[in-house]
Structure formats: structure tokens, C-alpha cells
Amino acid sequence: MERPGGKGRPVDLLVEGFRKGTPGAFEAIVRTHQDRIYSFCARMLSDRDDAFDAAQEVFLSAWRNLAEFRGEAALSTWLLRIAANRCLNRIRRRKSLSEREAPWPEPAGEGEDGIVFQPPGGEADRPDRLAETCEMGKILTEALSRLDPGSRWMVLLSDVEGFSYEEIAALADVPVGTVKSRLHRARMAMRRLLSPVA
Amino acid sequence: MDAMDCILSRNLLSDLQDGTLDPATEARLAAHLRGCGECAGAGASLLAVRKLLRSLPPDPAPPELLQGILAAVEAEGRDAGADPASVGADATRPFLSRFRIPLEAAAAVLLFASVYWYQYRQPPAPAVRPPSVLSYGPSSEAGKTSASRPMAAIEDTAGGSPPAVRLPHGNPGTARKAGPAAPKPRTWTAENLPSAPAYFASTDSERIVPVVPSHGPTDDPAAAGTPAFGEMRSAGAEGGADSPPSRVFAAPPSRLLRPLPYGRDIVVDVKREAREGAEERIAGAALLLGGIVERMERDTAGAAPGATGTVRVILPESAAARFIEEMDRIGTIPPEGKPVATDLPAGPRPGTVAYAVRIRVR
Numbered sequence: 001m002e003r004p005g006g007k008g009r010p011v012d013l014l015v016e017g018f019r020k021g022t023p024g025a026f027e028a029i030v031r032t033h034q035d036r037i038y039s040f041c042a043r044m045l046s047d048r049d050d051a052f053d054a055a056q057e058v059f060l061s062a063w064r065n066l067a068e069f070r071g072e073a074a075l076s077t078w079l080l081r082i083a084a085n086r087c088l089n090r091i092r093r094r095k096s097l098s099e100r101e102a103p104w105p106e107p108a109g110e111g112e113d114g115i116v117f118q119p120p121g122g123e124a125d126r127p128d129r130l131a132e133t134c135e136m137g138k139i140l141t142e143a144l145s146r147l148d149p150g151s152r153w154m155v156l157l158s159d160v161e162g163f164s165y166e167e168i169a170a171l172a173d174v175p176v177g178t179v180k181s182r183l184h185r186a187r188m189a190m191r192r193l194l195s196p197v198a
Numbered sequence: 199m200d201a202m203d204c205i206l207s208r209n210l211l212s213d214l215q216d217g218t219l220d221p222a223t224e225a226r227l228a229a230h231l232r233g234c235g236e237c238a239g240a241g242a243s244l245l246a247v248r249k250l251l252r253s254l255p256p257d258p259a260p261p262e263l264l265q266g267i268l269a270a271v272e273a274e275g276r277d278a279g280a281d282p283a284s285v286g287a288d289a290t291r292p293f294l295s296r297f298r299i300p301l302e303a304a305a306a307v308l309l310f311a312s313v314y315w316y317q318y319r320q321p322p323a324p325a326v327r328p329p330s331v332l333s334y335g336p337s338s339e340a341g342k343t344s345a346s347r348p349m350a351a352i353e354d355t356a357g358g359s360p361p362a363v364r365l366p367h368g369n370p371g372t373a374r375k376a377g378p379a380a381p382k383p384r385t386w387t388a389e390n391l392p393s394a395p396a397y398f399a400s401t402d403s404e405r406i407v408p409v410v411p412s413h414g415p416t417d418d419p420a421a422a423g424t425p426a427f428g429e430m431r432s433a434g435a436e437g438g439a440d441s442p443p444s445r446v447f448a449a450p451p452s453r454l455l456r457p458l459p460y461g462r463d464i465v466v467d468v469k470r471e472a473r474e475g476a477e478e479r480i481a482g483a484a485l486l487l488g489g490i491v492e493r494m495e496r497d498t499a500g501a502a503p504g505a506t507g508t509v510r511v512i513l514p515e516s517a518a519a520r521f522i523e524e525m526d527r528i529g530t531i532p533p534e535g536k537p538v539a540t541d542l543p544a545g546p547r548p549g550t551v552a553y554a555v556r557i558r559v560r
Contacts, residue, residue: 037259038257039257042257052266055263137255185246191240191244
């Protein structure tokens, strides 16, 4: 997986082609990054239609602003930043957000309320085997959807996309310590949600 | 070592896995985890969650997402007036900014071409036309000047005052006021000779080449050693002696000078201590004899041995002998430096003689 950020990365040939007006360069960029961006939006928004629209907005915004892209970070990092902002804006606009989001798990509460699913009884259907059958993605996505949106995008960027704490702090405009504490709480909540699995 | 409770230890689990704890705290936490099964289990499950998140694969985007994006981009590009087919950064940039670098390059090329054209095609100033404009009438100005110069031979010439020279193109001062096309005078006479600094500066900017010395076939063994000033061109090539004088202008400094189809050479050897001002003395002699100075060239070597300088003058034919005598006073004309007759006309017009006086430091 490409690590975001970093200096001295090689020139993105697709970006160069886009800047030179090479036909098909932008389509190639979309093809390269659409899965990642769409997945991020889907996990952030917990709604595939919203994710579709958000991903489309992300690439449209990139098309408008890619000429100013300086290449200080990877293109995927830049796109994910746009996606995070777009998704947070969408979440803020949701009127029924409180109804659609699960309450933030209490740190001390480790009861059955926070568990996403019931562990099956059979050995072959044990949750830890689900990952091997490509079900773990759905489980994780479901667990992520239970997180507070303000922490979810941090978990997605940090633990899924590999952003550093500093990058997330810059995006969220909060101190790095705040990012760390929020992430730790979110991870612990994920641990409780996934306790039958992890 | 202080004991660490479970709440604090669990809050530090992420930092422990990130490796950002200081050694002391890490040691305390490790000690706690060794003795607390619940916290150790929480740490292990937290690490497992993080690994699961890290391995979370992206969901495939629906196929219609790409089409939707491209359609939106194309629509926006069409609204912006850009070419939808060229979906790219250039399509979003202002039209002129796309050609910024080519425009700058074109401007540089145009500037270079203009400068070169100006240098190469700079309108030639009116040619020196001594034969048609030399007036040998009395000139009080020249007479006054001659009185102040130690040129007894000139003052004793028949007719009293030396002939005056009339500018062929009028007074440059009035011409400058009259119209924009007032050319810069290429020659100076006793009437309009500027002050010495301007005189010096102007000679360097002149574009007339010196008269090419005549080195035609001669039986004079002394002339065989005449310093070569360049190849001669035949008189017929420029129209012959009766044709109007050719205005031969030098090419840009980077180019070779072209010879002139008339004139004679004189070599004047001057002593090192007399080198300073030699050009001015030669030019003054020519002016006092009713001639004009076409060009002065100075050698940057100054008064060093072997340094040279050239003064090109045009004189009335009747003043040629006196000019040679004056040159012998300014310096010494070696045998090989005396003017010799060639198949080229002596001057640009009948009745005139052009000399290229070459100064040598001995």
C-alpha cells in the first residue's frame, strides 16, 4: 500500500500528463484512485449513494485544482484529504445524523450493547475465520460505522490509509495530542465492537 | 518503580504500540502488563484491531462512478469553454497562460532579432562626399585655427587661408530640430568639430572602415614591405573613379571589415612619449588643410611598443603634399610607409585624396 506523505517522491506521471493536457490522463487518475476514494467515502458516510456522490465531488474538485497540486505529498494523500473534508461536510449536513449514528461507546462500558454482531457458535463460522472468507471487510466497515464521525475519519486515515498523526492534526486543525487521544479512544471502541473477532 | 493502574495503562496502549513512550513509562507499563492479564489482553486485541484495519481492502467503486466523473468533467469543461476532449489541467487554465512560456520565448527571439536587425540595417548616415561638397573658398574659422597651430607650412600656403569644408547634409543641430530623420554626422569639420571627449567617443562608434591601403603591383622594393591593411578591391567593382563614392559601411563589430576602393596608406612611426595625442594631431592637420576626418581607431595597447592607431582623412589633392610633410613632423614616415600610387583612385572623387594614416609606436 502506498504510504502517504513524504518528500522526494517520484514524479507522478499521470499528474504530469494531466498538466500537459495528455488525453486520457485524468481518466487514468480516476481509474487508479477511485476504489480507494470511494471506499473511504463509503466507510465515512455509511451510505453508498452518498459515497458515490462524494467520490464524484472529490474527483471533480481534483480536476479543477490539480494544476495547483504541488506534489509535496502523494496524489492519493491529496485526494484523501479532499475526500475527508467532503465527507465531513456531508456528515455535518445530515439532519438525521444523530439517528443514524450509534452512540459513542463509553470507555468503561464493555457490555453487550456495543457488539456489532453475535458470534456464531460453529467453528467454521467463527468470526475470526470470516476474514479468510472476505467477510472481515464488511465487519470492519460495520464497526467503523458505529464510531463517532469525528473519530471515524481519523481511524480511517490513520489506521486504514496510514496517515501520520501530524498530517491528521493538520487536517483537523487540532493538536497532535488531541489526535492521539481521539484515536486511542476510537481504537478501544473498535476493540470492544470487534471483541468477538479480534 | 511506581505501580500503574489499569486505566492509565490502557490509555497508554496505543502509544506503546506506536513506540512513542519514553523508556521509563514504557518500562512501568510493561511491568503492569506482565502482572495484569486483562490489560495485556486489551493490548493484544487492540493490536489485532489495528492490524485488521490496516489490512482492510478497498471496496471496488461502482463502474458508473468513472462515467459519472468523466461526464461531470466534460460538462464543466464545456461550460467553461474549454475543449472537453482535452480533459486536463490545460483545459482549466486561462487561454493565454497556456502559452506563457512560448510567448516569452517568442519575445526573446523577437528582441534578439530586432537588435540584430538594428545593428545590421542601421540606416547609414550620409556618406562622406568630399569631392562634391568640398569647398575651397576662404574660411575664417580655419584661418583662426591655423594661427594657433605650429604649422608654418600650412600658414604659408598659397591663397592664404586653407579651404573650408562644407557639410554635405547641413547643420546637424538644425536638422535635429527640423525632423526626426536627422542623421548623425559621420564626419567633422573645423566648423562642427566637437570637443575632444565627444570626438573620441564618436570615432569609436563610426561604422566606416578605414581606407584600404594600396598594395598593388609596384617595383619599389621598399613598398614591398608595406604593412598589410587588407586586401584591395578593384576600382571597377565600385564603379570606377568617376562614379559617386561608394558608401561602404562596416558590418557589425563581429564581422570582418570591408575594404574601400580608394585611398592611400601612410605609416607614421612615433616615439612612445609622443604617442599620446598622435591621432588628434593628425586629425588637426587634416582639418587645417581643409580636409575631413572620416574615422579614428585607437589601439587599446595605448603607448606600448607596437601599438597602433589609424586616422582616416580625406583631403584636397592640392593639400596632399603638405599633409605628408606634417605627418613627418608628427612622427617619422618610414620608406615603406610612404603613400604609393596604385590602380585605385587616390580619393573618392577626382581632386581628392584619402589617406589612412597608421600610427606605429617605435
